[in-house]
Amino acid sequence: MRRTCCISIDVDPIPCYYRIHSLGQPPPDMRSRIMCAALPRFSRLFAERNIKATFFIVAEDIDVKALGNDAIAMRAALREVRAEGHEIANHSYSHPYELARLSRFEVRDQLDRSHDLLSSFNGKAIDGFRAPGYDISAITLEELLRLDYKYDSSVFPAPGYYLAKALVMGALRLIGRKSGAVMTNARALTAPITPYRPSVQAPWRKGNAGIFELPVAVTRRTRTPVIGTNLLLVPPWLRSHWLRSMAKREFFNLELHGIDLCDAEDDGMPSELIARQPDLRIPAATKMESLAQIIDEIAESGSEFSTLSEYVSGLGVSVD
Ligand SMILES: [Zn+2]
Incomplete structure (x- = not known):
């Protein structure tokens, strides 16, 4: 296999993290910080392997009309990623x-604007x-079908994620603040955990739409999220356990x-953000080392790596 x-x-x-944690407006020089700091680190690690x-x-x-110099800096960081052959x-736009x-009109606006900007930057x-x-x-x-997308990769069938999100939103409400996050549709929790063609009326179910849904990884029995953020923070024995289960x-x-x-x-992260995202205190070098180990373990298990686009173009007409 x-x-x-x-x-x-x-x-x-x-600004996304400020919205989730209800922290108001971030300092103005922070907009490009994540893209400019993290992308070269990912790129280096991936190039080595x-x-x-x-x-x-x-x-x-990357919209210079909207963000000026910040967008110019982020385009430069993303250009390096593109040059390495990543997808x-x-x-979305914002x-x-x-x-x-949102209404269909608003969704269309989000998708048309993002699609135009990203396609022209990408050259394809x-x-x-x-x-x-x-x-x-x-x-x-x-709208994705209208734009001829090959895949969507939004379904995250993880009750644990759903619960954690509800707890954060509830805790903020208790102290009179409102998270910018919005509860995910609970129907995603029972969605298939392997790639499938979705139903247009209910993307969480199998159907015959001309697009593939590629769910984010969860374990088979308990549907525990196997996402990088968790893998980087759990003890190595648990990490290996999850990776072994995904290897099958x-x-x-x-x-x-x-x-x-x-x-x-x-990366000079603001203290109010560090308080909400304590994993920022772990040095980037340590997290890069953990990610390198995760990648090596996956490679040793016999898996090949590819972009989502390459993977989906290799899928047949029917998927189960
Ligand atoms: Zn996001």
């Missing part, structure tokens, strides 16, 4: 956590999309975030 691991990185900028990955980009970050994919609740069409907060909707899926599967959609390789000190 051929086994494939696709590593993808959601490059969410700092000859791996091609997928980077989900919030298109506003650039769509993570990362609205409420995307699944964009093949894939991941929704902010993993919240895919029927309208979003229809044909497809391992390993998701990370740009912030996973950021460093409180080296």
Whole structure:
């Protein structure tokens, strides 16, 4: 059995974390910090192992008309990633956590703008999309079909993630603040955990839409999220246990975030953000070493690495 691991990185900028944690506006010089600090680290690590990955980009970050010099700096960082042969994919225009609740007109605006910006930067069409907060909707899926996308990779069928999100939002409400996060549609919790063609009316179910859904990895029995953020923080024995369980599967959609390789000190992260994201205190070098070990363990188990776009173009007409 051929086994494939696709590593993808959601490059969410700092304002996203300020929204989730209800921290107000971030300092103005922070917009490009994650992209400019983390992308070269991912790139270096992947180059050493000859791996091609997928980077989900919030298109506003490369919109010079909207963000001026910040966008110019982020375009330079992303150009390096593109030159290494990694895939650039769509993570919406401005990362609205409420995307699944917006009108068709608003969803279309988010997708058209991001698709145009990212395609022209990329020099070729964009093949894939991941929704902010993993919240895919029927309208979003229809718009992806209209734009001829080959895959969506938003479904995250993990009750643990759902619960953690509810707890953070509830805790903020208790102290009179409101998180910018929006609850993911609970129907995703019962979605298939392996690639499938979704139903257009209900993207969490199998159907016959002309696009593939590539769910983010969870374990088979307990549906525990096997995402980079968790793998980097748990003890090595638990990490190996999860990786061994994923090694038996044909497809391992390993998701990370740009912030996973950021460093409180080296990257000058604001103290209010460090308080909410304590993993920023772990030095970037330590986290890069852990990620290198994760990648080596996956390679030793016999999996091959590819981008999500390459993987999906190898899928047949029917998937189970
Ligand atoms: Zn995101």
